[in-house]
Amino acid sequence: MNYNIALLKGDGIGPEIVDSAVRVLEKIGKKYGHVFNFTPYLIGGCAIDATGEPLPKETVEGCLASDSVLLGAVGGPKWDTLPGNMRPEKALLGIRAAMELFTNLRPAKLYPALKGDCPLREDIVANGFDIMIVRELTGGIYFGERGMREGKYGEEAYDTECYSRMEIERICKVAYETAQKRNKRLISIDKANVLDSSRLWRKIVHEMEEQYPDVIVADMLVDNAAMQLVRNPAQFDVIVTTNMFGDILSDEASQITGSIGMLPSASLGNTTRGLYEPIHGSAPDIAGKNIANPIATILSAAMMLLYSFNLKAESEAIVNAVDKVLEAGYRTADLAHGEPSLSTTEITDKIIENL
Numbered sequence: 556m557n558y559n560i561a562l563l564k565g566d567g568i569g570p571e572i573v574d575s576a577v578r579v580l581e582k583i584g585k586k587y588g589h590v591f592n593f594t595p596y597l598i599g600g601c602a603i604d605a606t607g608e609p610l611p612k613e614t615v616e617g618c619l620a621s622d623s624v625l626l627g628a629v630g631g632p633k634w635d636t637l638p639g640n641m642r643p644e645k646a647l648l649g650i651r652a653a654m655e656l657f658t659n660l661r662p663a664k665l666y667p668a669l670k671g672d673c674p675l676r677e678d679i680v681a682n683g684f685d686i687m688i689v690r691e692l693t694g695g696i697y698f699g700e701r702g703m704r705e706g707k708y709g710e711e712a713y714d715t716e717c718y719s720r721m722e723i724e725r726i727c728k729v730a731y732e733t734a735q736k737r738n739k740r741l742i743s744i745d746k747a748n749v750l751d752s753s754r755l756w757r758k759i760v761h762e763m764e765e766q767y768p769d770v771i772v773a774d775m776l777v778d779n780a781a782m783q784l785v786r787n788p789a790q791f792d793v794i795v796t797t798n799m800f801g802d803i804l805s806d807e808a809s810q811i812t813g814s815i816g817m818l819p820s821a822s823l824g825n826t827t828r829g830l831y832e833p834i835h836g837s838a839p840d841i842a843g844k845n846i847a848n849p850i851a852t853i854l855s856a857a858m859m860l861l862y863s864f865n866l867k868a869e870s871e872a873i874v875n876a877v878d879k880v881l882e883a884g885y886r887t888a889d890l891a892h893g894e895p896s897l898s899t900t901e902i903t904d905k906i907i908e909n910l
């Protein structure tokens with residue numbers, strides 16, 4: 556088959572890690588007889604520099620015309636002082652909205668080879684953990700009404716958390732179905748002891764419960780969830796939560812896997828076209844040094860093969876190659892604890908050799 560993939564390399568380490576994933580996909584193409592056509596588009600700071608805006612129209616059109624999108628990372632100190640709607644991060648929110656990607660899947664699992672990198676006590680992770688975070692991605696406080704105004708104490712700024720029934724139902728449907736395909740345990744995370752939006756969220760989660768009798772669903776308050784993730788991560792199978800809670804909890808979950816450089820993500824809507832990106836940022840401090848960990852992006856490409864193209868064997872081949880490379884003890888600097896490590900391109904070569 557022929558697949559057209561839009562590449563949004565972005566800023567910082569973005570270009571290096573996307574190049575790694577492209578090389579891995581090219582090897583997969585050769586081995587399994589697929590043709591992947593890659594078309595690069597500008598996004599984030601590099602787009603601001605070249606065109607004056609973080610998300611040029613051609614980028615949006617290119618992504619919407621593609622079969623799927625692979626993204627590196629956006630942002631950096633150079634653009635940090637720009638107003639909110641001109642920041643590189645705005646482009647990321649813009650492309651998620653333009654592609655209507657309301658679901659963000661963020662798997663966090665402990666690789667046996669990386670057990671020693673997990674900052675949690677050995678007895679806590681003795682049995683490992685394997686969590687799928689289903690984060691709502693196009694609603695909530697990220698997209699709610701916002702602004703500046705004169706308030707009781709003078710100048711003030713506000714952002715609003717707002718969720719409609721439709722938005723809650725569609726993300727919960729994905730979460731329930733995801734749980735059905737896994738260990739059938741779903742934990743919905745909210746702040747229903749304080750927020751009205753969370754109370755509606757919780758109500759709808761339970762209204763839908765009877766449609767999925769094989770799934771055991773429970774609620775958890777977000778503050779407790781932040782604690783439970785480090786107290787007993789194995790209790791979680793599928794988590795469903797709002798845009799902002801999912802943002803925060805997925806960073807926490809990534810850290811207990813050993814490195815944020817390991818976590819891929821898939822952003823999906825109602826079509827097979829998705830946007831795949833590592834959950835980490837652009838890491839400007841290490842950009843251009845060929846030392847970034849490309850595994851999260853390579854695993855994001857594996858998620859693309861599975862979720863967008865339904866290429867199960869090809870996707871598994873990548874995941875297995877990453878496993879083998881880690882089992883063999885190869886590490887990038889983020890996981891090497893000061894020991895000698897492989898560069899971005901070297902670890903990519905190792906993964907390709909194992910395909």
Ligand code: IPM
Nearest residue numbers: 630644645647648802834836
């Ligand atoms: C993420 C990032 C983004 C988010 C930022 C860069 C807008 O932190 O993908 O987790 O908050 O969604």
Ligand code: MN
Nearest residue numbers: 802803806834
């Ligand atoms: Mn984040």
